[in-house]
Amino acid sequence: MTPRATVYDVARAAGVSIKTVSRVVNGSDEVSKETRERVMTAVADLDYVRNPIARSLRTGSSDTIGVVVDSIADPFFASLVSVVEQLALAQDVSVLIASTGRSVSREKGQVLRLLQQNVGALLLAPNGHDHRYLLDAAPGMPIVLVDRGWELPGFDTVGVEDEDGGLRATRHLLAHGHRRIAFLGESPELTTIVHRQQGYLRALAEAGLAPAPELVRTDCSVAAAAAEATEQLLRLPQPPTAIFSSNPRASLGVVSALHRADRLDVALVSFGDFDLADALRPAVTVVDQDPGPLAQAAAVRVLARMRGQRLPPEDIVLPLQLVERGSGELRP
């Protein structure tokens, strides 16, 4: 392996100073056409590529974007990261990943770690409610909050109409005759879930129903917990005839439990699609929260900011679609 060419090599080959090489490879316009061409030839000949590390040390920034999510293993975030990586690659931007495991303190640690690595931008699915630390830890850094974190003005946010989704899912079940509808959620730390639950409650209120506390579970952060919760719900003296599962991880658990208990008569709407949802019998009706467009919007935004575009912070809210497949149309 021959060592990479540096600006000095190119400068020597082109008969110019290293500064001029720097100007050319950075697309500065204050270089004459002839000089530029001479340098470009040398660059091509020597197969020169800018050293991103030296660049980063000098400038204090870099063409790397830090992506901080709960877990890369979660299909939702996996898709998100995948899309971001694809779009980043197209602009020669690298992606550093960091997982929070839903922990506020770990999130903070990860963000600080990424900042030390001079990332040029951050894509963050935030935990908890207080993200002011971002303001003084990383002033001026392009930051896009994705999926969650509405309460923090000053940053771009990209998410979906959580409350509306919860509302429509619940209305859908009500419209099919259900009166005892369970809600499966998780930590009240997650603004998305809270909003979905608000939609659920609003739909019930519209229908003149009082929410039944025993039908609301907020401890279903993993599939197994949701399965367990489902079993318990089915054992209630007055069990639910329908379930609104507020995230796809929980839905996996619900589906497992319903199949195991042979209770395929229980209606189900899932917030968030998942693999095989349409292959099951009955196929699962979902409020489709596709990570693709979400990630796309977030990535486009953050990449634009990285390129130096000055944009006013914006809250992008993507619409949702209710996909009827069968499980949500069962009658009690």
Add this chain to the structure above:
Amino acid sequence: MTPRATVYDVARAAGVSIKTVSRVVNGSDEVSKETRERVMTAVADLDYVRNPIARSLRTGSSDTIGVVVDSIADPFFASLVSVVEQLALAQDVSVLIASTGRSVSREKGQVLRLLQQNVGALLLAPNGHDHRYLLDAAPGMPIVLVDRGWELPGFDTVGVEDEDGGLRATRHLLAHGHRRIAFLGESPELTTIVHRQQGYLRALAEAGLAPAPELVRTDCSVAAAAAEATEQLLRLPQPPTAIFSSNPRASLGVVSALHRADRLDVALVSFGDFDLADALRPAVTVVDQDPGPLAQAAAVRVLARMRGQRLPPEDIVLPLQLVERGSGELRP
């Protein structure tokens, strides 16, 4: 935001030279106890952290590991990346991701890009067969090939007993009375799939059966293609009574197609587990290829090498387990 403290600040505070600070924070043992303590106090007082970028520029390496896989969106690789990231985090190592989309040239480009970023190690699920370019592009770099790439000596490899898995899956179906067993695979570029197919063929041969060409599909790289292939298989004059799907992505397609066609009598064994495989009716029998231990083994290995441990290259082959759940035990 106050700017981070540098070695100079620490040196001044501790009354030593910057070099001594460097020695202390790098755990060099040629520093007297008193000096070390003085420096450590200053480090703590000033909240000093090494600047990884400057470090990387100076040393030509870094505490970052590059992970190159087909796609982060694939649950198998998502789990893998997730495990690697967790273990890396515990050692303050960062993870840069890069996807190949199964393209040999894109893989090469991504690897070179990561090398420019001074990654300290590479974890690679290789495409194609020729990886000698790694030898001169990154001599001496810790590289672990994961899941695939057996034909390349000189690197660590971590994988599973692909042929044995294919053998056992097919034997299992044969033992349950099947004689027409379809094989769903994909590109012959993927050594894993090829080996699984060899296992399939060997099992057939053991049973004295000639392989039926029309039952072997090697075009099922995505779920939709596998679904399509399944439908075509079922329409054959002599359709298969069992299917061996050689990867979980294909299995999703098979399951969808079987459910859609209401042909739940067709036996199925999947190489690789997937969500809901145990919730379906019948639940899907799998050769369990858990990405967890695979990733763990690979990560442990690569991290050890990054810490400078000199280890002879090793081929780690993890055992597989056949998980009977129902679909593989159906009789024709």
Add this chain to the structure above:
DNA sequence: CGAGCCGCTGACAGCGTTGTCACGGACGTC
């Protein structure tokens, strides 16, 4: 015709770190 400006270019410093090398003092050896 000199002052001022503009377009292009280069010398140099410095980002924060680690590798090289040299030095002073303590100690052991003959």
Add this chain to the structure above:
DNA sequence: GACGTCCGTGACAACGCTGTCAGCGGCTCG
């Protein structure tokens, strides 16, 4: 007492790049 050795330490350069500033030639303008 002269010498070599070892330990702890520091001065300095360098990694490859970009920001600052200055310089140079040619132009316009009063």
